[in-house]
Amino acid sequence: MTLSEWIQQHPFLTKIAGLQGRVDATAAAFLSAPIAPPAWDAYAADHASGVPLLHATHVAIDLAPAATLVRSLAADVASAPVPPGLARDAGELVADLAAPDAAPDAAARAIAWVVRGEGSAPARHGGLLVFLGWAALRRTLEPVKDAYRAWSGAQAWRQPYCPTCGAPPVLAQLVPEGAGRARILCCGPCGTTWAWKRIACPHCGNEAQDRLDVLEVDGEEGLRLDTCRSCNGYVKTITREPVEPFLLADWTTLHLDALAKERGLERRGSSLYDM
Ligand SMILES: [Zn+2]
Ligand SMILES: [Zn+2]
Known part of the structure; x- marks a missing residue:
């Protein structure tokens, strides 16, 4: 598309x-x-x-x-x-x-x-x-980001916030890795992407599976909200493959933020767009 x-x-x-x-x-x-x-x-x-x-x-x-x-x-x-x-x-x-x-x-x-x-x-x-x-x-x-990526390739960034600007992520993408999938987090303001834990809330660190949920979005194949009951936050998550690069820009899925707001969730990622 x-x-x-x-x-x-x-x-x-x-x-x-x-x-x-x-x-x-x-x-x-x-x-x-x-x-x-x-x-x-x-x-x-x-x-x-x-x-x-x-x-x-x-x-x-x-x-x-x-x-x-x-x-x-x-x-x-x-x-x-x-x-x-x-x-x-x-x-x-x-x-x-x-x-x-x-x-x-x-x-x-x-x-x-x-x-x-x-x-x-x-x-x-x-x-x-x-x-x-x-x-x-x-x-x-x-x-600078290209050079940073090349330099830091072998040196893992283990934080749930952006390695370039420090913002909490707005989006995640699941990508194939071995027999399973890895998670890439995406920064809204600066556009940096980085690998982070597959199952955990990047906003509060919660790793308890019974406090992490998935909210599928009607009519949006391959898009969902990964939500957290500990902090009431969420991450817009793209599971479709291959992913269209424009979906990694926060603004193209603002309707998912609107849905999250309707459900009483709080936007904890750093977004440039008012809801
Ligand atoms: Zn950033
Ligand atoms: Zn949380």
């Missing part, structure tokens, strides 16, 4: 698909010198003790390209055929990130807040900044 077929079958995704597609396309066209990967030896101790790369103490990832790109993304949304309220908010965000009377590093500080919660939250449009900020970060961090 293609993404456009998926959206035809799920028309409530049409609006978010339009915005997401535009933002992703603008980001994909952004050209800058690739960010140099850090000295992995200097990060190894942090990695072993569960400190995500973007929170490392001895290496710093260059976030300046993301600060440049987030301004471009906001400017593009401000002039795009989107709902007037969104265009206005994006225009105000552009002003806040680049106004002559703003501090010269306003965009850099905004990205530091998005990534690490540094400094104070913006006075307005924090949600839009987070959405566009992570779109900029996903794009500009691609070479």
Whole structure:
């Protein structure tokens, strides 16, 4: 199935698909010198003790390209055929990130807040900044994430949160492994994937099988919610093979989050989308 077929079958995704597609396309066209990967030896101790790369103490990832790109993304949304309220908010965000009377590093500080919660939250449009900020970060961090994956291949990340940004997972994918299946967790904000325990709740660590349930979703073959009675959380889980890559983007299964909410479950994964 293609993404456009998926959206035809799920028309409530049409609006978010339009915005997401535009933002992703603008980001994909952004050209800058690739960010140099850090000295992995200097990060190894942090990695072993569960400190995500973007929170490392001895290496710093260059976030300046993301600060440049987030301004471009906001400017593009401000002039795009989107709902007037969104265009206005994006225009105000552009002003806040680049106004002559703003501090010269306003965009850099905004990205530091998005990534690490540094400094104070913006006075307005924090949600839009987070959405566009992570779109900029996903794009500009691609070479670093590729190098990180290559380096960390032999060094297991044993945590239930994202090895790149530290966010709790929104999604999981079950993949064949030997005679059984392994579980890959997916980060909503930065898009990193990593292997983790097959049976356990990544939100609270519960491994008691009688407190873990599966909620199948009517009409959605190969998609389900893995739920936890200890913390009332859930993970959207993809069991179909092969999986269409677009399903690994959180927004394409927002109706599963709506279903979870209806059932009284709590969204504990880190999502960029309000429900
Ligand atoms: Zn992440
Ligand atoms: Zn739990």
